[in-house]
Amino acid sequence: MVGAGIVGLAAAHAVRALGAEVSVYEAGGPGGGQSAGQSRIFRHAHEDTRLVALVVRSRALWAQWEEEFGTELVSPAGAVALGPGVEDKLAVLEPFAQVPVRRLGPEELRERLPLLGPWDGTAMLDERGGAIRTLAAVGALVGRLEGALVPDHVLSVRPVRGGVEVRTGTGVHHHDHVLLCAGRGTAPLARGAGLELPVELGAHVRVSFAVRPEVAAAAGLPTLQDGSGAFGETGVYAAPYPGDRFWSVGLGDTTGAAADGGVADPAALAGLVERTVGWVERALPGVVPEPLDHVHCWVTRLPWGDDGVGVWSADGVTAVAGHNLFKQAPALGEALARTATRGRVPDELAPEARLGRAAG
Ligand SMILES: Cc1cc2nc3c(=O)[nH]c(=O)nc-3n(C[C@H](O)[C@H](O)[C@H](O)COP(=O)(O)OP(=O)(O)OC[C@H]3O[C@@H](n4cnc5c(N)ncnc54)[C@H](O)[C@@H]3O)c2cc1C
Incomplete structure (x- = not known):
């Protein structure tokens, strides 16, 4: 995993829940990129009904995390x-x-x-919308992922025989699969695996x-x-x-x-x-x-809308991109973990599906 923003943390948590091992490379502090600061909006309304369905799934998982972590993660005020x-x-x-x-x-x-x-x-x-308690969510996930976080900058990722090579500031590592959840760092890293993301x-x-x-x-x-x-x-x-x-x-x-x-x-x-x-x-x-x-x-x-999201995958490297992803992180993390372990992007998240496309 590259990136310990909310999406990478959620995905790493979901990978562990599937019984697999995970390392999370993070160049700065967890939750310091696009996930920074207090509060995000959780809302169900999106122009694309398929995205509403993903957000409904996410809302159920936010409630599950509240139980699991013992803290409020979405305010009850709507x-x-x-x-x-x-x-x-x-x-x-x-x-x-x-x-x-x-x-x-x-x-x-x-x-x-x-x-x-x-x-x-x-x-x-x-x-059932409300203010996401961002710092509580990042803090709880980081706590759960103790031992998995690697404070290092990833320079390149490339498929090699038998896996994926990750070159960091201080080493060369090999993994079965690499999930790129690096925010603005995702598209440049994905290029090394032959994936062009239109971010x-x-x-x-x-x-x-x-x-x-x-x-x-x-x-x-x-x-x-x-x-x-x-x-x-x-x-x-x-x-x-x-x-x-x-x-x-x-x-x-x-x-x-x-x-x-x-x-x-x-x-x-x-x-x-x-x-x-x-x-x-x-x-x-x-x-x-x-x-x-x-x-x-x-x-x-992504070019197809402000709420657009997509997942690209090839040769053991999976990359996610989009905007307004905080609310979706739990469901997105679940989908990414499945992609990493099963090797197939869910149809609705494949780029050609243009999930979250603006109406009209
Ligand atoms: C002000 C603001 C308001 C927003 N409001 C909402 C909202 O109301 N509702 C909503 O749902 N969403 C909202 N969003 C969007 C949402 O916050 C982001 O979509 C989400 O946080 C993205 O998370 P991420 O994990 O994909 O990326 P990031 O949080 O950016 O995480 C990526 C991580 O990867 C690390 N990284 C990058 N490159 C490398 C590298 N080469 N090596 C190692 N580590 C690397 C970075 O340091 C970073 O920590 C808002 C965003 C902003 C900025």
Whole structure:
């Protein structure tokens, strides 16, 4: 395994559950790449119903992990969405009996999300969505994988007779199968095994703000997706930190990479923060609009959609790529572990299936 982000950790945990041995090479700290920072949104609504099915499986596994690790991993306060896209989300989720979703009237919305400004348009609540307790999840998995983590940088991976060669900063190793879960490092490593991944890089920033002490929701704060445009931006997402004292906010937008892999326009990255603060000033009277901390990272998108995910495999090397994968990590980890031990990518995750493709 290369990479101890949430996907690599979940996959390593699943490999062990199948009774196989695993080593996890990690160049930095576990959970320090795209998986960094507090909180992610768990939501069921996705444009591709096949992805909804994967996410439903993941939700069941998050609950199983909560039992196994003895800690809360998805908050119980739900996931709220605003705006015209809500009707499509409700329609996509209707066939999934396991996913309780409903429209929210303005009064209940105010009760559940008292930090939000006036909004009496369409809103919905995904009751089994919520804020993923990211640090707890990474910490619990790292604890379970004690002895398997190898703090080393992988330079190359290539199929050789009888297995796969892994060249690291300090050694040469051989394994039966190598799973590449290295985030932005995956596509360059996969090339050594003849796998070309069409990953598009974007630099992203998410900012956190303090929730005003007088703002408290009886049932805890849900997560929010604002596609309404009513507050000057579409495609905004927000999630509370554990304890609801801080609220993290990001825009769907990213800024691109230069040919050498660096941020093409650093000013554009700073500009995303200014737009985020502007949205907070207009939309969230219940938070103090001063940035407290930032999560900067690269995101890795596939060309067929913001939620697109795919798995490539050949000659003992399997690579996974996509975006918005935190929520999917348990089910993805399970699928990757099976691929590594059985040697076959599940049909729905093969790149030609274009799982998570945008509708229309
Ligand atoms: C700000 C932000 C908000 C997000 N919001 C959501 C959300 O609300 N819901 C959601 O589901 N998802 C969300 N996502 C996406 C989600 O966080 C990522 O898709 C997910 O964390 C990816 O995990 P990963 O394990 O694939 O990659 P990473 O976490 O990047 O892990 C890859 C690891 O591989 C290591 N590595 C790389 N190259 C090498 C090498 N050559 N040798 C050794 N180690 C290497 C890296 O150090 C890293 O630790 C968000 C992402 C960001 C950045």
